Amino acid sequence: MPEYNAPLRDMRFVLHEVFDAAALWARLPALAELVDADTADAILEEAAKVTGMLIAPLNRSGDEQGAQWVAGEVHTPDGFREAYATYIEGGWVGLSGNPAYGGMGMPKMLAVAFEEMLYAAGSSFALYSALSSGACLAIDAHASEELKNRYLPPMYQGRWAGSMCLTEAHAGTDLGLLRTRAEPRADGSYAISGSKIFITGGEQDLTENIVHLVLAKLPGASASSKGLSLFLVPKWLVNADGSLGARNALSCGSIEHKMGIKASATCVMNFDGAQGWLIGEANKGLAAMFTMMNYERLSIGIQGIGCAEASYQAATRYARERLQGRGAAGVQEQNKAADPIIVHAEVRRMLLCMKAMTEGGRAFACYVGQQLDLSKFSEDAEERQAADALVALLTPVAKAFFTDSGLESCLHGQQVLGGHGYIREWGQEQLVRDVRIAQIYEGTNGIQALDLLGRKVVSNGGAALRQFAAEVRHFAHQHETPYGSELITALERLEAISGWLLDQAKEDPHAIGAAAVDYLHLFGYVAYAYMWARMAAVAEARRAEDEAFSAGKLATAAFYFARLLPRSLSLEASIRAGSAPLYGLDAEQF
Template identity: 85%
Template sequence: MPEYNAPLRDMRFVLHEVFDAPTLWARLPALAGSVDAETADAILEEAAKVTGQLIAPLNRSGDEEGAQWQDGVVTTPTGFREAYATYVQGGWVGLSGNPEYGGMGMPKTLAVAFEEMLYSAGSSFALYSALSSGACLAIDAHASEELKQTYLPPMYEGRWAGSMCLTEAHAGTDLGLIRTRAEPQADGSYKVTGSKIFITGGEQDLTENIIHLVLAKLPDAPAGSKGISLFLVPKVLVNADGSLGARNAVSCGSIEHKMGIKASATCVMNFDGATGYLIGEPNKGLAAMFTMMNYERLSIGIQGIGCAEASYQNAVRYARERLQSRAPTGPVAQDKAADPIIVHPDVRRMLLTMKALTEGGRAFACYVGQQLDLAKFSEDDEERKAAASLVALLTPVAKAFFTDTGLESCVHGQQVFGGHGYIREWGQEQLVRDVRIAQIYEGTNGIQALDLLGRKVVADGGAALRRFAAEVRSFAQQHESAYAGELLAELERLESLSGWLLEQARGNPAEIGAASVEYLHLFGYVAYAYVWARMAAVAQARRSEDEAFYAGKLATAEFFFRRLLPRTLSLEASIRASAAPLYGLDAEQF
């Protein structure tokens, strides 16, 4: 049976030493009185217990039993209801929620560490509360005060859950094609009619109510995405005093039978004249929903990190114990018939790749979380705007690169086990199946790449990129670390390619789509080089305090810069090959 133990020492290193989050919190008035280093550590310690002891033991059994549907009723696997009840008692759903409505108000820099633990322990379980947190964010940002007062407190409590209802059978990425409609009523409410698919947690038995955020069109709506509005549609109607009333006209038509995350109910939801309430302005629903979607995109990116960490822990334990052959330099375990496989170069290559990518992802997630905290809580207008610009630029990188490298790491972890990695009881094949969806939902990684290059780089002439590059360059120039030269060289590669693509796109718009995925990956490696240089600088300065830990950091940084960062060379070559090779075949020749 695989086990999960939260990497608390590494999380504290990133949070306290690399990014000095407590100092940031202390200078932001909204956070100064509620969180410090001691509070953060206590929260992380408790989160490690909840995820390692309560949630992780349900991961395999939840996968084997799966969510079940019968006549519109969805049942979660054995143990989920009891675990969820304990989970919500700890206030975890409202960890970073608005304190005015019952949330704990913790910073995102802390929340990303908790989310990683959740996904490491069990992706299916994590998704039920992840969607609730995102729904709360959208309601808090865009709904009326009446809706906030009614719905946010029980959602932060965990008594009510949330869902995000966008996709329809004929309308995925192109939401302008949706057919769900909303008819205004005399009392100010709306009757919502339509069907949505792929709705995570659309129906379940964990909470007494589910609050659906539904994209729909008003009768007089403009065509396309400019005519989309956002509605709050409860599963159970809420009385004026906050108590639950009659069942709304919302039902679950079925659940999907999936490759992975089988304990998470992925539902077809039918709205048959269901009572709903407008969130925000008419025809501005997509912008409001993106508040939730951007939260979910970072969260799903962290799913990639969490699954990779779980796979890495399993693989390291196995590699230390599994005896096969002798080390190429001679016997290491003299008293045994063979050496543990961790002595073999290829096994070390896989383990170090997992370690470098996962720890780089953890640090970059904390960095993005830091920008989110600045964008939300800073009282300096310029600082807030600059942070928001970086968040917009880096969110697609985080979602796609975390999940692409997360799958790579989970496959490596499976490979370390050899044939046993293909067998269910070891847990590695489930991680491969569970993490695979993260590259698809919340906007496929190809769409994330188009968003990064087309909207966040080309559309604004590279302004946000220049802001990020200035920060990276400033760090490299101020720190005489062994990797300053490599970091600057890779930054210049990214800037040069960005400028080249800006020119190419003027002559041929297809160049953006042709280069976007490779460009996002190259951006990801440069971003990881930045955070690894920061980690290496701290580790070098503090090495004498804890030789084993900091020397391990430096060795992993060396592996990243020498063995992984050179991947940018092939990515650059592929990008500069232009769009032409993609159009060498007619459609009939495929």
């Protein structure tokens, strides 16, 4: 039976030693009285227990049984309801929610560590509350005070859940094609009619109510995405006293039969004149929905890290125990019939790839969380603006690079187990299936790459990139790190190719699309190099305090710079090949 133990030592290293989160929280008045290092550690300890002992044991059985749809109702796998009831008693859904409405108000730097644990323990289980947290964020940011007071407290408590209803069968990324309509009603509400697909947690038996956030078009609205409005549409209507009233005119028509995350209900939702309320301004629903989508994009990116960590733990345990062959340098275990496979170079290469990318991703997630905390809580307008710019730049990198590398790591983990990696009872094949969706939903990774290069770099002439590069360069020049020169070389490669693409985009309409994915990966490797340089600097400075941990961290950093960062060279070459090789065939020649 696969098991999961949260990597608390590494999480504390990133949070406290690399980023000194407590010092940041102490200078932000909104956080200073809510959280300190001891509080954060206590939360992480409890989160490790909840995810490792309550949720992880349900991961395989949940996959085997899956969510079931019967006559419009969804039944989650055995044990999910009981586990969810225990889970919400701890207030986990509202961990980073607004305290004014019952949330705990914890910083995002801490929340990303918890989210990693949650996805590592069970991605299907995690999704039910992840969508609720994102819906709460959008409601808190854009809804009226009346709607916030009515819906946020029970949602933060976990008694009510949230969903995000965008996609329709004929309209994926092109939201301007949406057909769901919203007709004004005499009481100021709206009648919502239409069908949505791929709705995570659109129907389930875990909560008393489900609050759907639905994109729809008002009469006379623009045919483009600029004509979309956002509506709050509850499964059960809510009375003035907060009690549940009549069933709303909406239903779950079916659930999808999927490759992975089988215990997560992915629903077709039908709205048949359902009563809803406008969130934010009319015809500005997409901007409001993006508040939720950007949260979910980081969260789904962290799914890649969580699955990779779970896969790494299983692969490491197996590699230490599985006896096959003898080491190339001679017998390592004299009293055994063979040596453990961890002595073999190829197994070590795979494990080190997993370790370096997962730990680099963990640090980068914390870094993005830091920017989100500064953007939300800093009282310095200039600091908030700078953090906003970095969040916009780095969110597509986090979503896509975390999940692309997460799949690669899970495949490595499966390969380490050989034939057993293909067998269900060992858990690795489930992780491969579960992590695969993370590259697709919340905006495919190709779309994330187009967003990064087209909107976040080319459209503003590289301004946000220059801000990030200045920070990286300042660190390399101001701190003692074994990898300062390699970091600067990689940064200069990113800057050079960015400048080249800015010029290419003026002449070649295909330049951005042809380069986007390779560019995002190049950016990701440079960003991870920044994280590894920071971690190596701290590990070197504190080596005497924890020799074993620091030595391991430094050895992993050495592997990253020697064996993984050089991938940026081939990515640069691929980008510079331009768009012409992609258009050498006519459509009928494919």
